[in-house]
Amino acid sequence: MELSIIERTYSSWSLRAWLAVELTGAPCAVRSAPKGSEAFARLCEDNRPALTVPAMRFDDGALVWESSAIIEELAQRWPEAGLWPADPVARGAARSLANEMHAGFGALRAACPMNLARRYVGFEPSVEVLEDVARIEDLWTWAAERFGGEGPWLFGARPCAADVMFAPVIARFVTYGLGESEVTARLQEALYAWGPFRRWRAMGVAEKRRIDEYEFDLPEARRFGPAPRPARAIRPDEGRTPVNEACPYSGRPVAADSLAEIDGRAIGFCNPFCRDKSVADAEAWPKLAPLLP
C-alpha cells in the first residue's frame, strides 16, 4: 500500500488516514510532497482523479481518496483490526461522530489550522469557534459516558475510527488552548502518549517545513505530552563513533552525517531524516529502544 500525504505538522486529513492505517498494523509506504510544490502536482497527477491528500493506493490497485472513504476501506479489508466498535449500538454512535466531524466544524477548522509544533497562549477564539468547541465536547462526553467505560478513548480502552477522525481536533484543542471538559483532558493525554501519534509528530519535526499561513504570532506554553529524552544531532566534525553499525530502522549502514546523541549516547542512522525523527522523540520508536541507554 502507498499513502500519499503532505506536511505532517499541518495536514490533519493525512494524519487521520495514517492513524487508521496504524490501527490495522498493515505495512504501508508513505509518499510525501510539500504543499504547493511540483512534487505535489506530480503526486496528484499519479493519483488522478483525486485532487487532495490523503490518497491511498492499495496493493490490488484500488485508489481511494477522502479520509472517510479510506477509513471505511481499511475497516472492510482488515475487519479483525476493529476500526469500528463491534457492538452495533456503539458502532452507530462512532460512525455518527466520525461523519459529523468529516462534514462539519468549519469555523474551528478555518480559524485554527492544525499545527502539531505549537502550543499557543492567548489565542482568542470567535463565538463561532466556541460553538464548535461546545458541540464537540458535548459529543465526546456523551459518547465517553455511554460507551467509553474506563476509557481513555471515546469508545473504550483502544482507539477506534471515531478517535482517529477527532485526533486532529484533540490536537487543535492543545495548540489553541481550547476545551475544558474532563473527557477533553483525558483524550489529550491519551493521544499525545499514543505511539502512532508520537511517531507522526516526530516525523513532522524532522521534515523541518514551515507553512507561514498556518502560524500565529503568539507566545507559547511548554510542549504538551510526554517529555522527549534529551537528544541532538551530532555534527560530522565532532568525530564521534556511534554504538551501532546499522540503522535501527532500515538495517542499512550508518551514514557519517546522520549521528545523534540521545541521552548522552552516540547512535547512528542511515540518513538525516531517521536521525531527526529520533532526536524529536526517541521513545516513540520501538526499533530504536534496544539502542537507548
Ligand SMILES: N[C@@H](CCC(=O)N[C@@H](CS)C(=O)NCC(=O)O)C(=O)O
Ligand atoms: N475531504 C478531504 C479533505 C482533504 C484535504 O483537504 N486535504 C488537504 C491537505 S490536509 C489537501 O490535499 N490540500 C491540497 C492543497 O492544499 O493543495 C478528506 O477527507 O480527505
